[in-house]
Amino acid sequence: MSTSLEDVARSAGVSPSTVSRALRGLPGVNEDNRRRIAEIAASLGYVISPAASRLASGRMHTIGVVVPYVNRWFFGQVILGVESVLRARGFDLLLYNIGDNAGRERFFVEMPLRRRVDGVIVLSLPLSKSEVDRLTELNVPVAVVGVAATPFACVRIDDVSGAITAVRHLTQLGHRDIGLISSGTEIPMNFTTPVERRNGYLTALNEAHIDYDASLEAIGGFTIASGERAMARLLRGVRRPTAVFAESDEMAFGALRAIRRAGLRVPVDISVVGFDNHDMADLLDLTTIEQPVVQQGETVAQMLLDLLAAGGEPSGQLEVLPTRLLVRGSTAPRAHADALPAHYST
Amino acid sequence: MSTSLEDVARSAGVSPSTVSRALRGLPGVNEDNRRRIAEIAASLGYVISPAASRLASGRMHTIGVVVPYVNRWFFGQVILGVESVLRARGFDLLLYNIGDNAGRERFFVEMPLRRRVDGVIVLSLPLSKSEVDRLTELNVPVAVVGVAATPFACVRIDDVSGAITAVRHLTQLGHRDIGLISSGTEIPMNFTTPVERRNGYLTALNEAHIDYDASLEAIGGFTIASGERAMARLLRGVRRPTAVFAESDEMAFGALRAIRRAGLRVPVDISVVGFDNHDMADLLDLTTIEQPVVQQGETVAQMLLDLLAAGGEPSGQLEVLPTRLLVRGSTAPRAHADALPAHYST
């Protein structure tokens, strides 16, 4: 088999405990000895056995990362941030993809993280009371991204103010018929993001003394396709908006297409604002609210590790990261009606 | 602390080994006993200690997944596939994001997977000889996605024939000035994907008796921005292509934008074909070569697990998944010159 602590100890003429201390950088080891031991360990190609170390110490040096969909842009970005911090601090990253509701239920029933992680990071999963309980039962610190109202440490953005900024941008351009592509029942309850972005929309309307008109709201589901359908619905409505705020860039992308398919032009006929600053937003020239996604991953990992170092007190710590308006070509001052376009292609 | 095997054994009035066997479904356990033990274990809330199990058995029940960039579309998809298979079979997924060359070097020097995984999956990392050696030294089965010429099990697509199909589509539409947005030096050597897609381009040209013209090739780096720059270069060139094949959808997206910015229209003035069928390809109405990405993840995980079950013989097994042409709105028959567009917007 491979070389063990004991092999190194024998080779160095010291006891295993000294080697253990030396290699882990614990205090109380003669510096010369430490160097020598390190050298011998290296020359012997010694690698610690994580399993043994974990069993003996009770620390797993592993963080579980629970995500709804690894394959969506937002989560990929966050994971990138999380991974870099974890790796730098020598922690392993155990990935759990939840997927649909069935997968989610299975996850919370089986709780596969039990006894294998020192901490958990949950991404954008609106947690029910019982899910919070299940996580709490793990008896390890938990930190979440983008989920409010849990007892856990949390990093997020201010969705309300982001949405206000987005819609205010439209009102300042003179728009008064402002559609909303929101995300309703398709998304599980307790996910505050859509609620807050919608509240921001309402607040900004109110600010500009514009009455809310339910016929200007269409519900999507945070996907391109649903955004397209929602926009199509708005275009068929009695009152056609001159501007639209989509609660996510992906829905905005769909909206852009629906608008184009209807033979209308952006921003001449309709202005569109998204939210997120998705990788593709720049390409599609979409005005949007930028949020720091990778950084949210870094921050949440940092918070969790700090919590761990501090002994893992429950801590409902909250860190709110800034957003900012990115004006691109999809928004323009409100045009005075008329002048319909002739041709519009990709 | 938490309840252990021994607690369960005591409670059931049997020995720890019987409990172990019963819970793991090993043969040679009285079925009544097994049921009873399972019940007691459940009622006691017993959860196995992975650390102890791993230490004792030497099996980690964990697969390391090494990826260049978790946050890119392709990798997110593959990971999704890998995760589902691993999870279903009860394996843990340890994620390693490599990132740039510095990260890559660090990874192969430190080899953080040593002693903690039963197998490794490597995604689209062109492996140098010494990197192959490092992985081999791990003494666990390795399987790769999209990397040819390694001793490892491999799942991939036929990039050559995919590219031939793409370019043939253009020649059949009557195009003869066909640009290539390839990916050259920015990508590390030994990554066969770009080479093979380029070969497919050359083959299809040859088939149609079209001479290769270096001035019609522009080099990008698999990103949107690089694709845009490459296309801009082609448009400035002496011989303007009437069609372009981009080696990836992301570069094609950039190309679409460059074309639009130049005041030209797709497909009227220039046809564009991509490769991958990226999530956004549909939105952008891009004709492309579809490849089964999630399925490559599922397949590679399956292969690795099978290998593991079979005892982990080296196996240079190869599985090639099919691609297919998806014709959308970005390609059209070659127009007879003239007729330049006036206005073109988002």
Place this chain on the structure above:
DNA sequence: TTGTAAGCGTTATCAG
């Protein structure tokens, strides 16, 4: 079919 006992390779406590 079941039990006994020897590891697995560390960490941690306690003396020295």
Place this chain on the structure above:
DNA sequence: CTGATAACGCTTACAA
């Protein structure tokens, strides 16, 4: 500063 020694909680011959 260093060394015994007892856990840690399971797996796995081997015996019964």
